[in-house]
Amino acid sequence: MIQKTKYIPDGKQALKELPILHYLDAQYVYYPVTSARCPEGETCVRGGQFVKVGEIVGTRKGAFFEQPMHATVSGEVVGYEKHIDQSGKLVDCLIVKNDKKYTLHPSIVDRSDVEIERLTKEEYIQIVKDAGLVGLGGSAFPTYIKLETKDPIEVVIANGVECEPNLISDYGVMMNHPKEVIQGLIYTMKASGAKRGIIAIKKKYKEIEERMNFALKEFSGYNIEVVKVGNYYPQGWELAMIKNALGITIPQGELLSKYGVLNFNVSTLQSVYAAVKKRLPVLERLFTISGDGIFNSSFRARIGTLVTDLVELAGGYKDETKPKVMILGGPMMGTNILRDDVVMTHTTTSLIVLNEQVEKEEACVHCASCVYSCPVQIQPVQIMNAYKVRDKDALKMLEVNKCIECGLCSYVCPSKIHLTEYMRSGKRFAGK
């Protein structure tokens, strides 16, 4: 109890055994015009216009980048509606009526191997930019900006750790499409000039290791290896993963590229493969519905699908009378939502519905479990005390800004104090 907690029961085994249903019957699909990273956006299609798979339907504008939006179905543009996006906010969405034919846009043609061989760094970046690729691990950070770095890159890491409980999307990608991940890794290595590639997976994933190593036999000309890192949480956090996979300690707040490292999620790499080889944007993602408040199910669905449809298909909620907590993402860091009319975006891979459990907060007994467990070595209990008296100087001395909001402090607290929420408030307060 008074100890460093690293392992969280992940509940993945049961989910992995679920069949993956390919859902293509959405009547309407929705494309949010704005996102958390892009507060502005515009569409370039008119109502009644017919769009095809892969066609650009608009642009989202962020602070220093623009991102094209692609249609993931073919059909007619019918208008706009407000829906919840991945961050839990209500946003304007473009509606496309699905004709279920999935006609590809004429620009979607495969690149031949010879063409790919001739691609330069600039062309790779342009391809990635045009495909609107973002970090699919959850950050949604534009991939091309990472590739654009001027620093010499020595190693590219494919991050397949996925340390949060209940998430199996990356696992599914590595299990079902290991070659596409490896190809994507090779393309990013070419684009960044790196000589070495690493696929980081959890130690306990023996089956992934075997599959990856088997697939790697075809690519023996490249220096790529599978590295096993710990099973614990938050091992998927890039700095923790890099430390275990490469032995490099990178201070928080520094760019990875300064240390010659680039880190991509395995799903991102798969999307790089699709963009380079097939000229496709991200069309589909694995979406898992889990938790004790709902019938569990696993889907492959088009970006833009409404989660409501999937919930219905899965069989709906269990015990409708019990209050429920709905989470997009993992149970440790996911976003809380109050309605299920969520639009699937690039980074939506999981809906968790839990029956509410009321935790009564007790007095803190200074057991220091939170301090021992904190992966960034800050002191949650002291930050909480400093925040309670609104002591800005103490908050800064305690380096509250280092917090990555992994949720471990709240998770381990025997008094059930919601420390992570204090960390967030402390950050906001210290930044004022």
Next chain:
Amino acid sequence: MQAIKQTSPYIRKPVSTKRMMTDVLIALIPVVAFAIYRFGSDAIVRIVLSLVTMIGLEALSFGMTHKPDKADKWFDRLKSRYKDYSINNVLTPAISAIIFAMIIPSKLHPYAVVMGAAFGIVVGKMLFGGLGANIFNPAAVGRIFIALALGDMFSGTYTGIDLAAGSTALGTIREGGQLFPDALNSYSILELFMGNVPGAMGEISALAILIGAVYLLIRRSADYRVMLSAASTFIILILLAGIKLHPDYILEYTLYHLFAGGLMFGVVFMITDPVTSPVTRPGRWLYGLMVGTLVVLIRLFGAYPEGVAFALLFANMFVPLIDYPKWSTNKIKPAFIIGYITLIVVFGLVVYFGVGGAA
């Protein structure tokens, strides 16, 4: 379906403060059982008195420090004062009460028991804000209070005193009933370990205490760092004193000091109290070092034969300093390791020369 608003994380580890407190109570069972076996009804009376006083006064103070809701009936108003009252408000004073009962002698007058328990829980804990807010260990506060205020009541309260020695094991070598190697005739190391000696009820049997310690450590309800740090500091310093004072009996001298008096009990059950400990790894090592050193200094140079409670209160005062945000960190840095070793060396020298090392 009703959707509930929450913030991440949405899952919690199945641990609770209640479990931690219950574990301490369970770990105390061997000690309590031994005390009852050794002292019979004397022990039971004092344990019950202490329990009733502490739990009762905590409940009373709890009600007085919580505002009532507006209600017509006085009983509803009273009830509303206790709506936050939880099982932890019973378990924690129960732990303090049993620890307090274990560090007093079996023949101590019940008046002193009640006064000590009352002072400990009211002044030592509830006045600071109750559970989790006290900076001093309530049992130690109560013990020190009666030792200072009701000192006379202690004379002749230790039962089973060897006639030749005329005092407790530590008192003997301190006030000179017998000097050290001879004291082994009155109190052998084995007897000290088993608990067949005079002394405070729970402190005498090192064996019973060790069983409790093992349970606490297996259940992770106590931090091994404070225990290890305090015990090892104590052993190193006493060893140094032994080298100078009794070169022929170094091992016996060290074990004698280790098993006699309240050190073992204090190290296992009192300094591990998380509420009054620092919250970082280096802080806890430092805290243990402080207690271990102070116990040695008091035993060798102080006015009392024994001083775990004093050492504990003294170290408690330094906890806010150790935890001061400017330098508190959870990383074990090289500077800390060097500082820690330096402190042990410095105190080692103090002890060695203090007992006449150079002469």
